[in-house]
Amino acid sequence: MEKYKQIDQSVVILNNDLGQKRLIAYYVSHEECNVSERKILSYMQKQLPDYMIPSVFIALETLPLTSIGKVNRKALFGLKNNKLKREKDCKLARNQIEFQLQRIWEALLGREKIGMKDDFFALGGHSLLAVHLISKVNKTFNVHYPVSWAFMQNTIEKQANKIRHQNTRVMYEPLLTFNEGGSKTPLFLIHPGHGGAEAYIELANLFKKDQPLYAVESQDIYSKEPSSKNIETLAAKYVQHIQAVRPQGPYCLGGWSLGGLIAYEVAQQLSAQNQTVQTIYLLDTFLLSGEERKQHLLVSQVINELLKKNPSHLQLPLRYRKRIEKVGKLQAQMMAKYKTDPYPGRVFLFKAKRKWAISEVFAFDQNALLQNYMDTMFLKGNNGWTQCVAHLEVQLIDGDHQSIMKGKNLRQISTLLQEDIAKYSSLTYRESHCELG
Amino acid sequence: MAKINHAPILKNMDSQFTNESRGSATFPLNNDFIHVWAVHCSVMQKQIPLFSEFLSEEEKIRLDNFKFSLLKKHFIIRRGILRLILGNYLEKDPGEIKFSYDQQGKPYLKDNKQFRKKSKTICFNLTFSHDVILYAFTLQDKIGIDIEYVQDQLIHGGVEEQFFSLAELTQFNKTCGKQRARSFFQAWTRKEAIAKTIGKGLLFPLEKIEVTLGHYPRALKIKEDEEIAKNWKLYNIDQLNGYVGTIATEGMKKKLKFITIRQELLSQLLKLEI
Numbered sequence: 001m002e003k004y005k006q007i008d009q010s011v012v013i014l015n016n017d018l019g020q021k022r023l024i025a026y027y028v029s030h031e032e033c034n035v036s037e038r039k040i041l042s043y044m045q046k047q048l049p050d051y052m053i054p055s056v057f058i059a060l061e062t063l064p065l066t067s068i069g070k071v072n073r074k075a076l077f078g079l080k081n082n083k084l085k086r087e088k089d090c091k092l093a094r095n096q097i098e099f100q101l102q103r104i105w106e107a108l109l110g111r112e113k114i115g116m117k118d119d120f121f122a123l124g125g126h127s128l129l130a131v132h133l134i135s136k137v138n139k140t141f142n143v144h145y146p147v148s149w150a151f152m153q154n155t156i157e158k159q160a161n162k163i164r165h166q167n168t169r170v171m172y173e174p175l176l177t178f179n180e181g182g183s184k185t186p187l188f189l190i191h192p193g194h195g196g197a198e199a200y201i202e203l204a205n206l207f208k209k210d211q212p213l214y215a216v217e218s219q220d221i222y223s224k225e226p227s228s229k230n231i232e233t234l235a236a237k238y239v240q241h242i243q244a245v246r247p248q249g250p251y252c253l254g255g256w257s258l259g260g261l262i263a264y265e266v267a268q269q270l271s272a273q274n275q276t277v278q279t280i281y282l283l284d285t286f287l288l289s290g291e292e293r294k295q296h297l298l299v300s301q302v303i304n305e306l307l308k309k310n311p312s313h314l315q316l317p318l319r320y321r322k323r324i325e326k327v328g329k330l331q332a333q334m335m336a337k338y339k340t341d342p343y344p345g346r347v348f349l350f351k352a353k354r355k356w357a358i359s360e361v362f363a364f365d366q367n368a369l370l371q372n373y374m375d376t377m378f379l380k381g382n383n384g385w386t387q388c389v390a391h392l393e394v395q396l397i398d399g400d401h402q403s404i405m406k407g408k409n410l411r412q413i414s415t416l417l418q419e420d421i422a423k424y425s426s427l428t429y430r431e432s433h434c435e436l437g
Numbered sequence: 438m439a440k441i442n443h444a445p446i447l448k449n450m451d452s453q454f455t456n457e458s459r460g461s462a463t464f465p466l467n468n469d470f471i472h473v474w475a476v477h478c479s480v481m482q483k484q485i486p487l488f489s490e491f492l493s494e495e496e497k498i499r500l501d502n503f504k505f506s507l508l509k510k511h512f513i514i515r516r517g518i519l520r521l522i523l524g525n526y527l528e529k530d531p532g533e534i535k536f537s538y539d540q541q542g543k544p545y546l547k548d549n550k551q552f553r554k555k556s557k558t559i560c561f562n563l564t565f566s567h568d569v570i571l572y573a574f575t576l577q578d579k580i581g582i583d584i585e586y587v588q589d590q591l592i593h594g595g596v597e598e599q600f601f602s603l604a605e606l607t608q609f610n611k612t613c614g615k616q617r618a619r620s621f622f623q624a625w626t627r628k629e630a631i632a633k634t635i636g637k638g639l640l641f642p643l644e645k646i647e648v649t650l651g652h653y654p655r656a657l658k659i660k661e662d663e664e665i666a667k668n669w670k671l672y673n674i675d676q677l678n679g680y681v682g683t684i685a686t687e688g689m690k691k692k693l694k695f696i697t698i699r700q701e702l703l704s705q706l707l708k709l710e711i
Contacts, residue, residue, distance in 0.1 A: 046540070048538075048540070049540065051495075052495065118504060122502040122503050122508070123505070124505065124507075124508050126566070127638070128591055128625065131599050132591070132596050134599055135595065135598075139594075146642060147642075147643060148639055148641075150639075151541075151638070151639055151640060
């Protein structure tokens, strides 16, 4: 490490703090500005095998010395650094590529719950499996990596980053497949407003593999000129994408926020084809009255600002994130126009129990508008669905419109959702068989 | 730490191996031989606590990277036995052996002049698959070894296209049944053993190492070069039921001595002082 020109002195020690042995490098540099730890890292990676590379770098002004002038290792151990805590095991996929890679790795290694930072070879991967991995990666992502790639990119995180950069033009995939197998009724989630299907990655992580799960991606975010005019035509396209993988019902449909409204229209169109729609799952979707829709048009831009902070958005390439604003406006217009017909089937609403807490600071008039809108939404019984839906079930979730899609709230939704689909799957199956008989 | 008796016990053990050795029975390592040591992990479980005492700090860190206890155990056995064998060649305690690592993480002896006779360097390489670990030792020449447990389920999805040359693919597509699986693993281990000898492992493009697919092991072309390929000596390892393997060296042809470490031999290797 000291061979690196910006580093004057360094000590590497073995730390066993959080139940995990790790190498920590303490260094002193003469450079005034920050030394790039990434550069040191890549320099060391050229010289040393992976497991000899420190996982944490800590810069010091001087190395602590003992009375006889040796490095005081005890004192080094005492230097607490929050970097240590940050190094947590990251088990969940954060985007579609990581999700797909995780599934490939799990199938190859015959193990569950592989973390994003786990080393393929420390999980029992051997060279022939690495060849299989490459073969599968090349096919899945339409790339042409040599076998050596798996040795350089030995974690899911590294591989996903490389693949993402390879596909600088991230292709528009109309339908994301999370789980294919299993005999239960498949669930199709429609992307929410102000974003894409990446909003469902965290939920997909929580789903069992025997529950088929797909997400319909936003066509407008991925097209140069977002052009959707109304929810009906958009839903008609989405019906095609859904039927491309599952030509026949029964179907479960669902979506968060605007996604639920589009799912509602998709369900109407599938029912018109005489297909069985088992249940529509609305994740805090609102059915707005005429007056409320006008209000929504006014606040949609402010809502956009709020939703931008959603961590799943940050997984999107920048140019798509930039487009979200325009798409959000378009969606507000579509929503204002949408004529909601009554629906005879079963609808399950997950309603956020809490009022959407606004931490951002907006201009005074914007703020007043927003507060007013939030109050209206919050007070809306059953989010406005009672008059349109014959069989409505409501489950309150402890969170606001955004926080229901995270953490323990989302885990609750995931459990209830899967139980409900499973329960009704057998019923739907029996019914369709009775009809045939 | 367990103390090991330094007597070079291997010298007097020829009778133990005559039924197993493929060459004449000389011991210890000399210029004419490649020693191949075989271990079944399943019979070494009891020795794990002892073997873990041999490990260096570096090896303990590496051990910690393995997420599952089975993999941890295998690693301890791999390194424990490696230290034990080297300890006997070098007349040292297993725990005293110091390794250096190349960029690919392949271990070599830090002070290679440790070998007491003729200041020759010991070269070695190891491989494992399923329940078996194999070690190859030789003097002077670099060496690579690879073993694979033959499993049909590893031959699917056109995986051969990732590392077979066109000529090899044509030949491979003519095989079927049991012969197909055998050809696949023979070719794979030949390529892998050569790549490991070169020292790049799978960073070397395997389709550029062309080998025979049949029983007779030979390198045909290395990066299109037939002359260079002629320098390579390949040896089949077919002593282990259900496994296929290859040893590769560059240089003169040597005899192979195959040694299985069973309980009896292990306790002699260990010769613990109480």
